[in-house]
Amino acid sequence: MARAGRPENVTPAHGAGGEPALADRIRACRICSDRFAATATAHAPRPVVWFRPGARLLIAGQAPGARVHASGRPFTDPSGDRLRDWLGIGEDVFYDLSRVAVVPMAFCFPGYDDRKADLPPPPVCARTWHGQVMAELGEAPLVVLVGGHAHRWHLGTRAGVTETVAGWRAHAPWVFPLPHPSWRNTAWLKRNPWFAAELLPALRVRVQEVLDGAG
Ligand code: SF4
Numbered sequence: 349m350a351r352a353g354r355p356e357n358v359t360p361a362h363g364a365g366g367e368p369a370l371a372d373r374i375r376a377c378r379i380c381s382d383r384f385a386a387t388a389t390a391h392a393p394r395p396v397v398w399f400r401p402g403a404r405l406l407i408a409g410q411a412p413g414a415r416v417h418a419s420g421r422p423f424t425d426p427s428g429d430r431l432r433d434w435l436g437i438g439e440d441v442f443y444d445l446s447r448v449a450v451v452p453m454a455f456c457f458p459g460y461d462d463r464k465a466d467l468p469p470p471p472v473c474a475r476t477w478h479g480q481v482m483a484e485l486g487e488a489p490l491v492v493l494v495g496g497h498a499h500r501w502h503l504g505t506r507a508g509v510t511e512t513v514a515g516w517r518a519h520a521p522w523v524f525p526l527p528h529p530s531w532r533n534t535a536w537l538k539r540n541p542w543f544a545a546e547l548l549p550a551l552r553v554r555v556q557e558v559l560d561g562a563g
Contacts, residue, residue, distance in 0.1 A: 370484050371397045374455055374477055380470050387459030387467065391417065395455035398422045399485060403449035404558045406488035407431070408498040410452055410528060411469040417457035422450040430529035431494065436552035437559070447559055449488065451481050453497040465532070469497055490521070490558040492551070495528035510540065516547050521554045 374397050384391050396412045398421070407422075415425040421443065423431055432442050442448055454469030455477065461467050478501060493499050496509045503525065505512055512525045519525065524547070527533045537543060 370480055371399065374481075377455070377476070379472055379476065380454075380456060380458075383470060384456065384459055389414070389457075389459050391457065391459065393456045394420065396420055396422055396452075397455060398445065399449035399451050399481060400445045401485055403445065403447055403485065403488055404490065404561075405435075405448045405555060406485065406491045407448065407450045407494060408452070408491060408502055409450060409494040410497050411454040411466065411473075412452065412457045413466055414457055414460075422452070426531060427529045431526075434526065434529065434548055434551065435492070435555050437555060441559065449485060451478070451485070453478065453501060474501055488558075490554055491523045493523065493525045495526075499525050510536070513543065513547070514540075516550075520550060521557075524551050524554070526551075 374395050377395055378393050380393050384393055394412075394417055396416055399406075409422070412422065413425055413427065416422055422428070423442070428442075432438060435442070437448075452469065454473035456470075456473070458467035458469055474497075491502065493502050496512070499505055499507075499509065499512045502523070503512065503519070507515075509527050513527055516524055526547075527536055527543075
């Protein structure tokens with residue numbers, strides 16, 4: 349499954365054969381340079397890599413937003429605050445690479461569309477990296493899928509987000525599909541009270557189980 353990002357001293361700089369380790373190769377990736385240069389922000393790629401084999405909880409997300417692009421750490425924004433609340437963990441646990449990996453469907457901020465919404469993750473990123481990262485990570489006992497792009501890749505579904513999340517019991521306790529925690533989904537959360545009443549309590553129990561080493 350997924351992880352990325354090096355708080356400097358956690359991922360070996362080189363693989364066994366002297367090749368740069370996967371995380372370092374992702375950090376050096378500039379495949380989307382031209383694509384990003386053509387957006388309104390005209391930014392350069394900055395892959396946010398945050399994973400280490402052995403993590404107990406894999407968060408498969410969408411793509412960094414502008415704040416994460418600036419910070420270089422995943423979910424350092426209001427979406428991250430909401431996601432940590434959903435998971436029932438604080439920043440100390442969330443950013444503990446030995447326990448939590450964050451692997452989005454694209455490692456870089458994609459830029460904005462005309463309505464100032466984040467562009468979708470460029471598909472070339474998942475095609476290039478996601479399978480390799482999943483192979484390096486191995487099976488995490490709990491995978492949390494954040495948003496429709498992650499649902500489609502990891503579950504192979506073509507169903508919409510509401511249908512997929514409503515069917516969470518078919519994947520629990522190993523996988524929990526969630527909507528994206530963006531403020532843009534606040535109305536969705538109000539329309540679907542079962543999410544907070546039923547899914548989130550089950551998710552928090554499972555998060556504590558896997559972080560405690562059970563399950
Ligand atoms: S989004 Fe992915 S493929 Fe594109 S430059 Fe960043 S790491 Fe490379």
